[in-house]
Amino acid sequence: MALDRWIAFFVLLAFVIYGYTAFFTMDALLPPIMQRNPIWPSSFPKILSVGGMLTALIVLVGFEKSPNPDALDINYRRLTEYKLGQAVALLVLMAVYALVLRPVGFLAATFLFLSIGSLILGERRYLVIAIVSAAATAGIWYLVNVVLGIFLQPLPAIF
Amino acid sequence: MLEGLLIGLSTTLSFKNLAMVVGGCLIGTFIGMVPGLGPMSIIAIMIPIAVTIGDPSAALILLAGVYYGAIFGGSTSSILINAPGVASTVATSFDGYPLTRQGKAGKALTIAAISSFSGGTIGAILLLAFAPALATVALLFHSSEYFALMVVGLSAIAAFAGTGQVFKALLMTFLGLAMGTVGEGVLFNMPRFTAGILDLQGGFGFITLALAMFALPEAIYLILDPNRSRQADGSSNSEVKELRITKSEARAIAPVIGRQSIQGFLIGVLPGAGATIASFLGYAVERNLAGKEEQEKFGKGSIKGLSAPETANNAACTGSFVPLLTLGIPGSGTTAILLGALIALNVSPGPRLMVDNPQIFWAVIMSMYLGNLVLLILNLPLIPYIAKVLAVPRNFLIPFILFFTLMGTYIGQNNATELLILVGFGVAATIFRFADYPMAPLLIGFILGPLLENNFSRAMQLYDGAGFIWERPMTLALLVLAALLVLLPSYRSRRAQIRARGVADAD
Numbered sequence: 001m002a003l004d005r006w007i008a009f010f011v012l013l014a015f016v017i018y019g020y021t022a023f024f025t026m027d028a029l030l031p032p033i034m035q036r037n038p039i040w041p042s043s044f045p046k047i048l049s050v051g052g053m054l055t056a057l058i059v060l061v062g063f064e065k066s067p068n069p070d071a072l073d074i075n076y077r078r079l080t081e082y083k084l085g086q087a088v089a090l091l092v093l094m095a096v097y098a099l100v101l102r103p104v105g106f107l108a109a110t111f112l113f114l115s116i117g118s119l120i121l122g123e124r125r126y127l128v129i130a131i132v133s134a135a136a137t138a139g140i141w142y143l144v145n146v147v148l149g150i151f152l153q154p155l156p157a158i159f
Numbered sequence: 160m161l162e163g164l165l166i167g168l169s170t171t172l173s174f175k176n177l178a179m180v181v182g183g184c185l186i187g188t189f190i191g192m193v194p195g196l197g198p199m200s201i202i203a204i205m206i207p208i209a210v211t212i213g214d215p216s217a218a219l220i221l222l223a224g225v226y227y228g229a230i231f232g233g234s235t236s237s238i239l240i241n242a243p244g245v246a247s248t249v250a251t252s253f254d255g256y257p258l259t260r261q262g263k264a265g266k267a268l269t270i271a272a273i274s275s276f277s278g279g280t281i282g283a284i285l286l287l288a289f290a291p292a293l294a295t296v297a298l299l300f301h302s303s304e305y306f307a308l309m310v311v312g313l314s315a316i317a318a319f320a321g322t323g324q325v326f327k328a329l330l331m332t333f334l335g336l337a338m339g340t341v342g343e344g345v346l347f348n349m350p351r352f353t354a355g356i357l358d359l360q361g362g363f364g365f366i367t368l369a370l371a372m373f374a375l376p377e378a379i380y381l382i383l384d385p386n387r388s389r390q391a392d393g394s395s396n397s398e399v400k401e402l403r404i405t406k407s408e409a410r411a412i413a414p415v416i417g418r419q420s421i422q423g424f425l426i427g428v429l430p431g432a433g434a435t436i437a438s439f440l441g442y443a444v445e446r447n448l449a450g451k452e453e454q455e456k457f458g459k460g461s462i463k464g465l466s467a468p469e470t471a472n473n474a475a476c477t478g479s480f481v482p483l484l485t486l487g488i489p490g491s492g493t494t495a496i497l498l499g500a501l502i503a504l505n506v507s508p509g510p511r512l513m514v515d516n517p518q519i520f521w522a523v524i525m526s527m528y529l530g531n532l533v534l535l536i537l538n539l540p541l542i543p544y545i546a547k548v549l550a551v552p553r554n555f556l557i558p559f560i561l562f563f564t565l566m567g568t569y570i571g572q573n574n575a576t577e578l579l580i581l582v583g584f585g586v587a588a589t590i591f592r593f594a595d596y597p598m599a600p601l602l603i604g605f606i607l608g609p610l611l612e613n614n615f616s617r618a619m620q621l622y623d624g625a626g627f628i629w630e631r632p633m634t635l636a637l638l639v640l641a642a643l644l645v646l647l648p649s650y651r652s653r654r655a656q657i658r659a660r661g662v663a664d665a666d
Binding site: 002003004006007008011014015018021026029034037038039040041042043044045048049051052055056058059063064065066067072073074076079082083084086087090091093094095097098099101102110113114117118121122123132136140144149150 | 207211323324325326327329330333334336337340344346347349351352379380382383384385552553554555557558559561562565566569570575576578579581582585586590591592593594595596611612615616619620622623624649
């Protein structure tokens with residue numbers, strides 16, 4: 001089964017869960033006074049879940065032709081031939097950045113993010129990396145904090 | 160109208176707003192040149208900054224400037240290194256890059272700039288004529304018509320998604336609408352679909368979603384395929400010199416500009432069509448209209464072939480503001496992001512905008528003229544220097560793009576969990592893109608969802624049920640139109656598919 005139909009399958013599952021929540025769990029919580037209303041919080045989601053399930057089914061049964069992977073920008077059937085490792089590593093780096101931003105502080109976290117990012121991509125001029133990352137970190141912190149007036153915790157949270 | 164123009168002019172000509180136009184155009188050109196970063200990503204990154212400004216006119220002027228700049232920057236990288244930064248400038252590279260290889264890069268850039276300027280300006284004049292008239296009509300609409308109109312807009316976006324894509328686009332729309340219901344709605348004072356997670360109480364952040372749907376997948380594509388950012392073979396001949404064009408060349412492109420401004424504008428007004436379709440159609444039409452001799456030159460460096468898509472895409476950008484400003488319904492991903500920004504700034508676009516906030520309405524229109532002027536007189540001489548951004552090594556560029564998506568999300572929400580949501584949705588959106596699912600309908604659905612539900616609920620309450628659908632003929636007509644829009648193209652493509660199968664079953 002082509003990827004687009006697999007996606008339709010998972011979206012269908014999501015809509016089944018969404019629809020189940022809308023049809024069977026939401027109305028029980030409704031206060032009696034609101035039950036006289038012609039529209040309930042669950043009304044619109046109910047319509048959406050039916051529409052979403054039908055559309056997902058149409059895509060799932062292959063009503064429309066799947067795209068030819070060779071004609072796409074990235075052929076997902078040969079994903080390993082691309083720089084998959086770099087992409088995954090950078091995504092993990094982004095997640096780590098999200099987790100350490102508060103405890104480590106903006107300056108250190110951003111400097112490390114930019115430097116490690118360049119290293120992952122294969123850059124080996126260490127001095128250039130250090131200078132570019134440090135200058136960019138300081139510049140962005142100044143822009144955001146002073147020019148835009150949005151506070152970013154610059155140092156580790158314990159300070 | 161004259162009064163409105165004066166209001167707009169006085170708002171736009173304040174020092175702050177002029178700085179916004181110039182700054183927006185420069186930033187847009189700069190980033191738009193980076194292959195892979197389209198106007199949607201750039202505007203999404205800029206939104207937190209725009210929201211911080213606080214003044215809605217200034218913010219919208221900034222974002223509109225970024226939008227034009229991005230399209231112009233995209234044309235520049237199309238012409239200089241054959242790597243379109245933006246889908247709507249792909250057609251520009253057909254004739255722009257051949258001109259560069261002939262050593263006429265400067266001339267090509269000038270033609271592109273003049274065409275963009277004319278297309279944008281003529282588009283703005285048409286917008287000036289169209290928008291107030293349309294807004295007057297739209298003031299007569301009730302919530303049931305609004306509801307129906309939004310349904311038409313959403314189905315039109317699916318219908319224009321292309322052959323074999325209609326139901327995928329529709330599925331994405333439903334997904335976006337469903338995601339829009341997460342959190343505490345305006346109408347009902349109860350959290351929905353939050354699964355007890357406190358961070359979801361306020362719903363998904365729209366900036367997070369916009370960045371995850373567009374900027375992050377683009378960046379991941381750039382990482383996966385290093386050739387994507389360097390498709391050119393000889394970047395040495397991209398040296399820009401001799402910006403002048405001759406009189407006869409000007410005479411040759413004048414009718415093209417005239418025709419494509421109007422055609423591009425009208426396509427831009429249609430929901431779902433937008434600048435990309437306008438540019439390809441403009442190219443095709445001008446090719447058919449050209450004489451036999453000229454037709455041969457198309458694709459090998461024809462100035463008409465360069466002028467047509469450039470005029471059309473800018474006119475279409477302007478045209479796409481018509482439904483946004485008059486109906487509050489975005490016809491494209493970019494205008495959807497702008498709508499989100501407006502809502503974040505406490506402005507509700509729609510026919511009331513002209514009555515309640517005339518200075519915003521007119522300032523945006525006036526800023527379009529100025530934005531086009533800035534692009535022409537400021538950016539053109541700067542192009543050789545701005546083009547240096549194309550030489551930034553990928554090893555440094557990509558971490559910065561990723562970092563800007565993170566910052567865009569973080570500044571808006573000040574919440575680190577949002578960054579994890581960004582990464583998660585970004586990965587999902589990339590997988591969706593692998594399978595060629597269009598992402599713009601999801602975002603448009605997400606932004607329109609709450610508005611759609613509000614109007615639907617209001618109509619239901621007014622008519623004590625779904626009676627408004629058949630009691631209001633206009634609503635019924637619009638809903639029938641919406642159904643036809645989805646069903647007709649898919650029916651036709653299905654028949655074409657069956658017919659094709661009858662001919663050759665090799666696939």
